[in-house]
Amino acid sequence: MPQVRNPILPGFHADPSILRVGEDYYIAVSTFEWYPGVQIYHSKDLANWDLVKRPLDRKSLLDMRGNPDSCGIWAPCLTHDGEKFWLVYTDVKRKDGSFKDSHNYITTAQAIEGPWSDPVYINSSGFDPSLFHDEDGRKWFVNMIWDHRRRPQTFAGIFLQEYDPVAQTLVGPRKNVFTGTPLGLVEGPHMYKRNGWYYLLTAEGGTAYEHAVSLARSRDIWGPYEIHPQNPVVSSKDAPLAAIQRAGHGDWVETPDGKVYLVHLMGRPIGQKRRCVLGRETSIQEAYWGDDDWLYIKNGPVPSLYVDLPAERDDTNYWAEQKYTFESGLHKDFQWLRTPETERIFSTGSDGKLTLVGREAPGSWFEQALVARRQTHFSYDAETVVDFSPIDERQFAGLTAYYSRFNFFYLTVTAHSDGQRELLIMASEASYPESKLRFPFPEAVQIPNEGKVRLALEIRSEELQFYYAMEGEELKKIGPVFDASIISDECGGHQAHGSFTGAFVGVACSDLNGTALEAKFDHLVYRPVKHVSDRYDV
Template sequence: MPKVLNPILPGFNADPSILRVGNDYYIATSTFEWYPGVQIHHSRDLANWTLVTRPLTRKTQLDMRGDPDSCGVWAPCLTHDGEQFWLVYTDVKRKDGAFKDTHNYIVTAPKIEGPWSDPVYANSSGFDPSLFHDDDGKKWFVNMIQDHRRRPRSFAGIRMQEFGPRQGRLVGPSKTIFFGTELDLVEAPHLYKRNGWYYLLTAEGGTGYEHAATLARSRDIWGPYEVHPKNPILSSTSKPLAALQRAGHGDIVETPEGKTYFVHLCGRPTTQFRRCVLGRETAIQEAYWGDDDWLYIKDGPVPSLYVDLPVARDDTSYWSEQWYTFDEGKGLHQDFQWLRTPEPERIFNIEGTQLQLIGREAIGSWFEQSLIARRQTHFSYDAETTMDFSPEDERQFAGITAYYCRYNFFYLTVTAHADGQRELLVMSSEASWPEGRLSFPLSSAQIPNEGKVRLALKIRGRELKFYYSLEEERELKQIGRTYDASIVCDECGGHQAHGSFTGAFVGLACSDLNGLQARAKFDYFVYRPVRHESDRYEI
């Protein structure tokens, strides 16, 4: 069998839930504050995956305006009961401080492309919900339960309750069926049934470098659950130099031939600070059931960088330049997302062959900012656009950005002085995280008041440089210094551990702090992967 390099979903693709229906495999992953909600990829061979849908597309399903960074859609679970698809998810409204506001919902669809239903509200008692379809027809809803009285964290175990499709709500008794192990912070429950055993898979240890996957089992779905004799079944904690770190939060799938695979999140840290600029990615491991009816990760519990899969992966598209043009009749390319709002017409539209961003709140707003971006999926890349923008003053600015959240980003903008004279301005939060203030002095260059401007950025490992040129110029010129690209990462997202979840993006933005809705027009966007000697994991 061919050796396939992990991860199978590179870049920000966290909290994988895997499902097989016939010969088709699907993986659903978290999208947090990025809209539309939930990414679902499809494969026929477990090696080659294609994004097929983001099912939460309208206000009745999801409205994240006001959700803080790294809140929004957490840990979706995708299942099929033989008749239709079921998707459960959390919309997190608050995660910091003593309390968490976590609302859980269920949507369904006859096929993966939809149409997806309006949501049924389940509960708000915790996050990471999943739905288990038992062989007697009952459906069981499980999620972690939180107790704000617990210190230092509110994780209080895994709670279960029956879901009644006819009633459209949770019914019957609710019980905590598993309190976790000494690894602590138990979450991400998935239930399975095999050989008369109910298996409960959970994640423990937090989302940082102590992350792990725990397996327990019981003859009765209500428990008590005994823990795997070699817990955890997956973790990188014992090997801090292994290529795949932060391994945990996973799901199990069986092939038609009876082989077992385990998908899980992971991170690939770079620099001496162990920063995961690509966020939490999805990897896959071969697994097997032992004679003792326990699941084991092949060559585990530390995840392998290479895994045996039925076919090789075709990396042609992964290394291809992506030249995005805009067509009024086709809409925005599926690689792009925006932040929080279910009303994208308020922040962008496509007119003819130009993307028009409508200036709203400042970059980093938790409510309504005009920013469209795609995931950073390579450690080194080039990005470029050409923009037409006529700002009136310094409170109107637009351009190209390497973005994580309000607390860290790099942003090359076209703006103006109070007298209307246009200039280029580099905004950086490099020296101020986690406070999210701009770093001073800002780099700037005066430009003519009319004409399009070509904007570009280049990342080589941890080094980021901005470039520009005017309409009559062919060569790009650097503006500003070399910046530390590695801060656009989970570890620097405003929380140094267990609190930032989304990975780096690159894209286009426009702000109008005067409230006049100034428009910035973009002709194209280019994302060009680059193989670079500083990149440890790229082959």
């Protein structure tokens, strides 16, 4: 069988839920504050994946305005009961403090492309729920429980309760069936049944370098559940030099010929500070059933960088330059932040341009006009051309490398208070637990008040450099070399245990005067670069 190098979904693709329906495989991943919610990928061979749907794409299904960074959609679970698709998801409204306000919903669809039904609210007692379809037709809601009274051990265990699909509510007794292993922080449950055993796969150890996948089983759905004899089944916690780190939060799938594969999140740290600039990615591992009816990872528990899969991966498109224009709308690679009311922040037209409507400041948790795509390579170039006529310093638009309100670099076209147009770099470089917005050079660069401006950035592993030019001119450097590793989970305002997304690159526009001044972008270029320091790039 061909060997494929992990990750199979590079860049920000956390908390994978995998499913097979006939010959088709699907993976659903978290999207947190990025809209639309949940990314669903499709594959025929487990090696090559294509984004086919973001199902939470209207206000009735999702409105995240006001959600803090790294809140929003956590750990969706995608299943199929033989008749239709079921998607369970959490919309986390806050993350810090004693309460999470984690609202859990269910939506369904006959086809993966939708339409997806209006959501059914289930509860707010915890996050990362899943739905298990038992052989007798009953459906079970499996959910971690957050106990706000038990600081710091607020992860109380995995609760089980039956879901009535007709009444669309939980019914019958509710029980804590599994309190986890000594690894702690039990979450992300998935339930399965095989050979009379109920299996409970969970995430433990937090989301950073102690992360792990744990497995338990019972003959009775209500337990008691015994722990895998070699738990954890997947983890890099004892292998600090392994290529794949932060391995955890998994789900498994069986192929038509009986092989088993487990997907899980992972990270690829760079530099001596071990920062995962690409966020939490999705990896796959070959698994097998032992004679003792326990699932084992081939060569595990440390995940393998190379895995035997049914087909080779075609990386041609992965390394190709992408020049995005907007005649046919927004390309599926792009997302924006929080709001379902897209007409208030951007539009596209037959002129091929992307028009951003100036709204709130960068880092706003409500209405920010920022459209971006994931960083999926350690090194790349990005470039755009903007037509923007600000009248003062409260209006600015440009090119940004963005993680959260705490971590971004932003080259803007703006103006002095006297109306003279200029270029200014905004840099928000969080040093946990503090964050600050700073301007890295004392004098802005004046530019003509008329004419489009070409903006570019270059990232080479841990280094970021901005460039600019007026139309017809060559690009020239502007500002210092920045530490690009700042745009990472480890620096996202709450460190790796509280920052969950990944780096993006895109365009943005703000108008703090409230006049909704528009900025027009001709295109966005994303050009992957093979760089000598990027030894773990796929």
